[in-house]
Amino acid sequence: MTPDxxxxxxxxxxxxxxxxxxxxxxxxxxxxxxxxxxxxxxxxKSLPVERTPVWFMRQAGRYMAEYRAVRKQHSLLEICKKPxxxxxxxxxxxxxxxxxxxxxxxxLLLPLEVMxxxxxxxxxxxxxxxxxxxxxxxxxxLRTDRAGELGYVxxxxxxxxxxxxxxxPVIGFCGAPFTLASYMIEGGGSRNxxxxxxxxxxxxxxxxxxxxxxxxxxxxxxxxxxxAGADVIQxxxxxxxxxxxxxxxxxxxxxxxxxxxxxxxxKVPVIYFGTDSATxxxxxxxxxxxxxxxxxxxxxxxxxxxxxxxxxxxxxxxPVLLFAEWKELKSRAEDILQRAGGRAGHIFNLxxxxxxxxxxxxxxxxxRLVREYSAGDSASGSGLRASANPKPKxxxxxx
Numbered sequence: 576m577t578p579d580x581x582x583x584x585x586x587x588x589x590x591x592x593x594x595x596x597x598x599x600x601x602x603x604x605x606x607x608x609x610x611x612x613x614x615x616x617x618x619x620k621s622l623p624v625e626r627t628p629v630w631f632m633r634q635a636g637r638y639m640a641e642y643r644a645v646r647k648q649h650s651l652l653e654i655c656k657k658p659x660x661x662x663x664x665x666x667x668x669x670x671x672x673x674x675x676x677x678x679x680x681x682x683l684l685l686p687l688e689v690m691x692x693x694x695x696x697x698x699x700x701x702x703x704x705x706x707x708x709x710x711x712x713x714x715x716x717l718r719t720d721r722a723g724e725l726g727y728v729x730x731x732x733x734x735x736x737x738x739x740x741x742x743x744p745v746i747g748f749c750g751a752p753f754t755l756a757s758y759m760i761e762g763g764g765s766r767n768x769x770x771x772x773x774x775x776x777x778x779x780x781x782x783x784x785x786x787x788x789x790x791x792x793x794x795x796x797x798x799x800x801x802x803a804g805a806d807v808i809q810x811x812x813x814x815x816x817x818x819x820x821x822x823x824x825x826x827x828x829x830x831x832x833x834x835x836x837x838x839x840x841x842k843v844p845v846i847y848f849g850t851d852s853a854t855x856x857x858x859x860x861x862x863x864x865x866x867x868x869x870x871x872x873x874x875x876x877x878x879x880x881x882x883x884x885x886x887x888x889x890x891x892x893x894p895v896l897l898f899a900e901w902k903e904l905k906s907r908a909e910d911i912l913q914r915a916g917g918r919a920g921h922i923f924n925l926x927x928x929x930x931x932x933x934x935x936x937x938x939x940x941x942x943r944l945v946r947e948y949s950a951g952d953s954a955s956g957s958g959l960r961a962s963a964n965p966k967p968k969x970x971x972x973x974x
Contacts, residue, residue, distance in 0.1 A: 609736065609806050610744035615675045616806050619844035619866050621887045621920035627912060627949035628675035629942050630746070632848075633928030635668035635680050638935055642668070651696060655681050656727050662734035669743060671935075673942050676807070677735055678746040679800070681728050683811060684758060686749070686792050689721040692759060700763065707762035709770065711778070714785045722795040729803035736804025744807060747800030751812035751849070752789040752834060753827045759785070768817050775826045786830040794837040801841040808838050809846040810864070816851020823855050832862045839863070846889055850927055856881045871926030876914035887920030894925045897933045897941065904937065908944055923949075 610616060615628040635642055642664055645654060654660045661680045669677035684694055684702055697703045708714060728747075736745050750758075758764075760771040775782045797808045810831070818827065831847065838845050847859055848868025859867055860882045869878040869890035879888050896907050908923075915921035923945045929938060 609804060610739065610741050611806060612741075613675065613744045613806070615744050615922065616844065618920055618922050619807055619846065619887055621865070623919045625950065627915065627921055627923050627945055629923040629945040630669075630674040630676040630678065631672070631925055631929055631938065631942075632678070634672055634674060634678065634938070635664045636929055637931040638929055638933040638938070639668060639671065640935075641671070651682060655685060658727050658730035658734055661728070661731035662738070665731070665735050665745075666738055669739075672939055673946070676744050676746050677739065678748060678809070679728065679732050679735060679805070681731070681748070683748075683750040683813070684755070685725055685728065686722070686755065686789075686796055687759060689724045690717045690719070690788070690792060692717065694758075702758065702763055704759060704762045707770070708756075708759040708785065709774075711781050714781050714788070717785070717788050719788050719791045722792045722799070725796050726799065728796070729799040732800045732805050733803040745805050746807045746809055746846075747797055747803075747805030748809040748811060749793040749797045751810050751815065751847070752786045752793070752830045753818070754812050754814045755789050755793070756782075756785050757814045757817075765814075768814065772822075775822065779826070782826060783830075786827075790830055790834045790837070794834055797838055798841050801838075801843050805843065807844050807846060808841075809848060809868075810834065810838075812847065812849035812852075815849040815855065816870075818855070820854055820858060823858055828858055828861060831859075835862045835864050844887075848889065853878065853881075857883075860885060866920075866922065868924070869926065874914060875911050875921075876916070879915075879918075884918070884920075887922065888915075889922040889924045891924070891926040892941075894927050894930050894933070897925075897929065897937045901937075901940070904941065905944060908941060909948060912945065912948055 614624040614626065615630065618624050618628050637643055637646070645660060645664060649657070649660060654664060664680045665677050687694055687704070692708065693705045694702050695705065708717070732745055732747055739745065757768055757771045760774055761768060801808065812831070815823065815827065835845050835847065844865040846866040846868055847862055847864035849855065849859065850870045851872065852859065852870060853873040856867065856878055864886065866887040866889050867882055869875060869888055871891050871893035875888065875891050878891070882888065892908060892911060896904050911923065
């Protein structure tokens with residue numbers, strides 16, 4: 576443990592943020608001691624590990640009282656843009672849950688601002704793009720030279736890396752080009768992605784130009800996170816499941832592959848995750864990402880077979896199971912671990928992010944279950960030890 580890791584993170588008391596004795600510096604020129612030998616990073620590389628690593632998408636969020644206290648004083652974008660706050664939220668969640676990786680707190684759409692596309696969050700509606708991209712001229716006006724203005728995210732990564740040192744790896748992330756393009760074109764979320772698909776089908780040259788610009792910006796943005804201390808980069812393709820295999824291969828695969836290859840030049844593993852993506856898995860594997868994230872709609876062993884066991888996999892518990900009685904949650908989590916079969920390269924996660932009303936104790940108990948079950952399996956084949964058998968009430972809130 577380094578001197579930096581002995582000092583605790585910022586602590587939240589009554590919604591206030593208090594600094595500890597180590598000061599936040601404005602920026603960091605070099606990468607801190609990283610956790611490249613952690614079980615999480617080794618699993619990303621499909622190397623043998625002593626137990627299954629576990630972390631959760633959206634593990635810092637509204638289901639945690641600590642995060643809600645910060646949100647009483649700051650908007651989501653304010654937290655993202657203040658490195659000390661983003662680092663605090665990231666650190667607090669990772670330490671409270673006992674997970675094997677800390678994912679930096681940021682928003683998927685941040686790169687849109689530096690490309691000249693403002694957005695805001697509307698209550699109950701999510702992100703709203705103020706002027707959607709619909710024409711050739713709109714695409715031509717998008718900037719690709721301002722990714723450095725997102726340095727506040729890298730600064731937050733550096734703070735988290737400084738805090739954890741070798742103890743815990745840090746995950747940086749970015750949105751995949753298709754998902755970001757969909758937001759830009761649709762103006763927000765969508766059911767059918769009519770405008771995005773119209774551009775794909777009717778204006779393929781403009782579509783390719785938009786995707787190339789997104790790859791340029793997100794690659795630079797993510798690489799700066801690696802330089803600041805991120806040990807892994809996750810690429811979120813949240814909306815890619817709306818595509819047929821044919822459309823994915825024709826309009827998306829080459830661009831995601833380009834992004835993955837650029838990120839891999841930083842010498843860190845890449846996780847590529849999409850939802851509703853069971854039919855796309857063999858094509859997603861062709862990106863060369865070291866890890867493919869699986870959602871809950873396909874059994875883990877079946878999904879891994881469709882990837883020909885040619886990469887690591889991450890997943891894949893339905894997030895809503897965290898509202899179930901412990902007996903059901905425990906059974907489903909153990910089933911996933913059993914389907915992994917002890918094969919090197921499995922990272923336990925949900926099939927999507929933690930939902931806002933999730934009972935926080937269930938998340939903590941699930942992390943403990945995965946740690947102890949997989950360690951027990953590895954040591955003796957006996958599975959979960961008695962100490963990992965809590966029985967929280969379904970829907971209970973003890974945060």
